[in-house]
Amino acid sequence: MKSYVLAAAFAACFAAPAMAQEASAFTGFRVEGLVGYDNVGAPGIKNPDGFLYGVGVGYDIAAGGAVIGIEADVTDSTAKIKLAGPDIETDRDLYVGARVGTVLGSGLLYAKAGYTNARIEVNGFGGSNEDGFRLGLGYEYAISAKSFVKVEYRYSNYEADVSRNQAVAAFGVRF
Template identity: 55%
Template sequence: MKTVIFAAAAAAAFAVSAPASAQEAAPFTGAHAEVLAGYDSLDTNGAIGKPDGLLYGLGLGYDFQAGNAVLGIEGEIADSTASRKFVGGEVDAARDLYIGARAGFLIGEQALAYVKAGYTNARIEATGLGGDNGDGVRVGAGLEYKLGGQLFLKGEYRYSNYEADVERHQVVAGLGMRF
C-alpha cells in the first residue's frame, strides 16, 4: 500500500513539474500580452510639420521558440498624443493598428533580439479636413528581456511608411506577461 501511495505521489509530482520544465526549456514560447508606451513622431514630409507626442497601447502575440531562434505573430492597438498646430488648424495622430510577424534569436538565456515587419493602419485627423485612414508597412527592431516568472520588458524602434508620403518613427517600451 505504501508503495502504491509513493508511486502515485511521485507520478503526481512529476506531472505537475513537467510543464514547468518544458516551459523553462523554451521560455520565449507561448502567448503574451503587453502594455506599450513611448515616443511617437509623424513626418508629413513638409506638408504640415512633424507632430510628436506620447504613444500608448496594448499588444498581443504568440511566439514559438526552436533552439535559439524565435518566430512570432503580433498585433497592437495604440493611440497617440502627437499633435501639431499650423495656420488654420491642427493635425493629430490618432489610433494606430498593427499586425505582423517577428523573428529573433536568443542572447543568453533571458534576452531576445528581434526584427519585425507587418501591416499598419493609422488615423490622422486635421482641423477643417476631417480624418483619414492610411495603410502602410511597419518595420522595426528590438530587444526583449525576461524579468522572471512570466514577466518581460522590451524596447524597440519602429518605422512606418503610409500612403500620401507620411512616415512615422516610434521608440517604444513594453511590459508584458507570457501565458
C-alpha cells in the same frame, strides 16, 4: 562593409547551439502595455511628436535556436501640430505582423515587419485612414518565467508620404 559585419553578427547569433535550449522561455501567448515616443513625418509640415500608448498581444514559438511569432497592437499618440488653421493630429494606429529573433542570455533580440493602418485627423475637415508597412528592431528581457520588459525602435511608412519613427518600451506577461 558595415552592413556585412552586422549581418554576420546577426547570423552568428542564430548559429550558436546553446541558445536553442533557452528559446522556450520566450514562447506562448503574451499581452503587453506599450508606452513611448512618437514622431510623425508628412510633406510640407513640421514633424509633430508626442507620447505613444497602447496594448499589444502576440504568440511566439521556438524553432531551433530562433523564436518566431505573430503579433498585433493598437496604439494612440498625442502627436499634434497646429498650422495656420486646423490641428493635424494622429489617432489610433493598428498593426499586425510577425517577428523573428534569437535568444541572447536572458533576452531576445528580434526584428519585426508587418502591416499598419493609421488614422490621421484634421480638425474641422475629417480624417483619413492611411495603409502602410512597419519595420522594427527590439530587445525583450525576461524578468521571470512569466513577465518581461522590452524596448524597440519602429519605422512605419504610410500612403500620402506619411511616416513614423517610434521608440517604445513595454511591460508584458506570458501565459
